[in-house]
Amino acid sequence: MKKMIGLLALLSAFPPLSTDMYLAAIPLLVERWQSPLATVNLTLVCFFVTYCGCLLIYGPLSDRIGRRPPLLFGISLYVAASLFCAVADSVGMMIAARTLQGAGAASASAVALAISKDLFTGLVRQRVFIQIGIIVAAAPMLAPIIGGWIIELSSWRLIFILQVLLGLVAIVGVLRTEEPLKVPSTEPLSRVAGSYLRLFRNPRYILLTLTFAVMGIPFFAFIAASAEIYITRLGYDERQYGYFFGLNSLAFMLAPLAFSRSARHVHLMKLLPVGYLGMMCSAALMTMPLLPLPWRIALPMWLFTFSFSFTRPPGNNLILEQVDSDVGAASAFMVFIFFITGACSMWAISLDWADKITTLGWLGVGASFFTLCAWFLLTRLVTLRQP
DSSP states (O other), X not given: XXXXXXXXXXXXXXXXXXXXXXXXXXXXXXXXTTOOHHHXXXXXXXXXXXXXXXXXXXXXXXXXXXXHHHHHHHHHHHHHHHHHHHTOOSHHHHHHHHXXXXXXXXXXXXXXHHHHXXXXXXXXXXXXXXXXHHHHTHHHHHHHHHHHHHHHHSOTHHHHHHHHHHHHHHHHHHHTSOOOOSSOOOSOGGGTHHHXXXXXXXXXXXXXXXXXXXXXXXXXXXXXXXXXXXXXXXXXXXXXXXXXXXXXXXXXXXXXXXXXXXXXXXXXXXXXXXXXXXXXXXXXXXXXXXXXXXXXXXXXXXXXXXXXXXXXXXXXXHHHTTOSSOHHHHHHHHHHHHHHHHHHHHHHHTSOOSOHHHHXXXXXXXXXXXXXXXXXXXXXXXXXXXX
């Protein structure tokens, strides 16, 4: 079981490994390729757009031919695209390579959640999600630190060589794993859309998925804006930026632990709104010039990330608890809507805002207020299955 959790954690970590390790290089590439930040940030946005689009293909596909074949294809594509990223000599080539990289990484995220649903049930799956969340938290915590050191000591190109190696490790892990899907769907691939039509007829699943997707908007905006804020505006170097980002990501590791302990005494349905309220309060703090820089962004964003991560693993489990079939499609759509809203927020924060810290704060206030209100409304309109 430990090896399986380790593999699922690695697969789930592909998005942060593919973005956070690379963030410190963005200001460098803006200067080197003489391109606007909004253009270089397309290497993030295009990654997530293709990532999201391909999720919708890998999920239903894995319901029909098994989990391993889509994983092996997607991760192989990811490895090849990472090599193209490493040799890119223009922003156009980097955008194209990152687009392919997103298409490959999607297989890992879509299928990892489906495998969890295949192998574990109820509260056991919730504990597995929490364990995976703790392990995955190391990726956004360590990735920018590693990326900053690589840039300072060598070249940003080595970041993508490291991603190639991680992809190869994932391929070996999948090859050594038995097929977890024991009863594939018999519906032909030509009717893949039917999987999503059935999901849209499940109001519990759809409403929960949409509600939880909104709360990720300010978090993705922070990912896109953090390098510009810390390096360009505040004057820190790539290594120092990695420390700030890594410290923020430490909240990802601590929050699932805090939830695991709290869940022993307080029911899940009462804990989730506490996290949403924490997100709204910490985002509101960011809109007020009460703290000196850099703590005006570092401290509120740490609290926001903690609250966000406090709700994310149990929220994923609660969403999947609402479905009995088309699990691959359900996992894929859940991740799709989460990341496509995130990609839109990444584009939006790349625009020429006068004060991006304040903008991030208001994004957080709006998103968390919406999520909190939608949660109370949802729990009164429908009866949710609980793990």
